[in-house]
Amino acid sequence: MLWQIFGFLIISVVTSNTVTDAAATNQVDPKQFVADASTRYYKLYNQIAEETYSSTDDEDFNTIFTKLATVKRIAAELVQISEEASEYNLESIRDVQVKAALQNLRRVGELFVLGEEYFSSVLINFAALKELSTDKDIEPYLGGANMKDQDDSPLAYYPDIQKIFQQSNDSDELKYYWESWREKNLVWSSINFYTIIEAFQNAAKILDMSVLEFWFRCYNNKEFLKEMEKVMEDIKPAYKQLHAFIRNELHKKYGGSVVNPRGPIPDHLFQQVREQAWQANSVIEPYFSKASLPPYDTFVAHFEPRSMIDAAENFYKSLGLTELPSEFFDKQLKEQDESAESGDCRADIFDLTPYVYMKYCKKVEFRKFLQTHGYLGRVHYAREKRNLPSYFFPSYDLEYPVGEAVILSASTPKHLQTIGLSKDFQFTEPILMNRLFRMGIHTMLNIPLYFVHTKVMNDLLNGTVEIERINKHYWELMEKYAGVEPPSDRPENAIDFPYSFYLDMEENHQTKKFVSEVLGYQFYRSFCQQSQHRGSLHNCDFYGNVAIGNSLKSMMSLGSSKPWHETLEKVLGKNSTLSGEALLEYYNPMLDWLKAKNRETKVKIGWNASQKKIL
Known part of the structure; x- marks a missing residue:
């Protein structure tokens, strides 16, 4: 939605903290400069609220133009504030809060420091990546048992293909959509994604800060990625137990030609498991039926x-x-x-x-x-x-x-x-475990993906990996942290990120x-x-x-x-x-159940190296 795009622009303005008069320079006492900037923020807020949120007609191009003109004016002020705040010598300022305020004000330019390039290119790149999931440009899969009943209209990833992943038990169908969406969007996703990476790098240079400081600015912690890695180490043994159980169930369902019982899980089936966590066809259905869940x-x-x-x-x-x-x-x-x-x-x-x-x-x-x-x-x-x-x-x-x-x-x-919503329903231990297991699949399978996506951006932005080999690097990380492989051999020049990778990338x-x-x-x-x-x-x-x-x-x-x-x-x-x-x-109750089940079935805990190639 266009409203959401402009919402991002204004949110960038507001979370950038403040605006001040163009006349403020380092000739003004720094404490006064900071106070004036904060006061102007509140006045700016009222204007933003009136000119953006009050309108609900996203297709009114006059309204859109007015919003864009407003944002451009605000952006120019923000860039000027960054420049003005940078003129103060932080080493000479004793007041800790004034010093912290000036440090924040130096950053308020954000991507707006790119000037007209931001509005003419980068903003469009963000919007284009979001639209990859909603464009109806994927030809439907015409195989399977229900071929005669299928509609031949093109599909969008969201919500059409996502619903298929929530309902289908046809591995070939899921593989087709996994590959088709990525192949259809290869060029468009690559161009827009690479442009955005360069935009972050260029903006960081203009603001005279490291690109990782710019990217992780919310947390302001150089050790932050290490903390994330520590979490991955914390959950690794438990994750391997869940992974082994799921892989075994998929192997029983689809056979060894689709799922290697000792290898990584193919990504199209890994997505299927996540999407079907609360569905009747979940991998845990033989043990915990959806029908027994509370209504x-x-x-x-x-x-x-x-x-x-x-x-x-x-x-x-x-x-x-x-x-x-x-x-x-x-x-x-x-x-x-x-x-x-x-x-x-x-x-x-x-x-x-x-x-x-x-x-x-x-x-x-x-x-x-x-x-x-x-x-x-x-x-x-x-x-x-x-x-x-x-x-x-x-x-x-x-x-x-x-x-x-x-x-x-x-x-x-x-x-x-307590609040009377389930007063007539009895929660037995099996029902509690059913609920917990489905929650666990959703949570524990997604956390490694969030980490891999963060690590990809970190390594790409700081130059650890060249953009030409990002797909190979992506699958190396997916195998290492998630035990997941592509459904088939993949080209090195592809970009196999899922649609969720691009959502709200600017944030x-x-x-x-x-x-x-x-x-x-x-x-x-x-x-x-x-x-x-x-x-x-x-x-x-x-x-x-x-x-x-x-x-x-x-x-x-x-x-x-x-x-x-x-x-x-x-x-x-x-x-x-x-x-x-x-x-x-x-x-913990779910993990105890998993350990006992995995001992009973004698499945491999962990995974061997993938046999899929990134060519």
């Missing part, structure tokens, strides 16, 4: 879309967080224009701290009920940090793991019974997802420990615990005014590094 959608069938938001808000209110004002519900909350039937609609979040605008999906189902709990975490985070100077509004993206922790609590049988979305998942479980365990929960971690509900709300508020109110680890200490205590231990504790 989750029935639990929320009586809700209206807005009342699901009210239910999520009740969770945050129960923690003692400040109730959202009527202004949010009256002016900042809107219903999406799209029909609730159009694919897997998600809410659009437009973060203009101290306010957050939200366009919510009209679909009523349990998954949306949980997602709404996560969305409101962003709204509450913005309110708690609203009293900070604007240059400290960025919050290391911690609003996302906060939302994940709340989702974990809100989805527990204990919580559903470093894959790294954000990794951190959100891992820290979400760390926050959740910390809250459960604080509430003195007894029993299995996966059924801990911290609803109604005001002390936990106070811990949250103490972290939220800091924004980025304190370093990353010091901010995390407000919730995690002194051991505030990324860790996979909480996730492993959460899934």
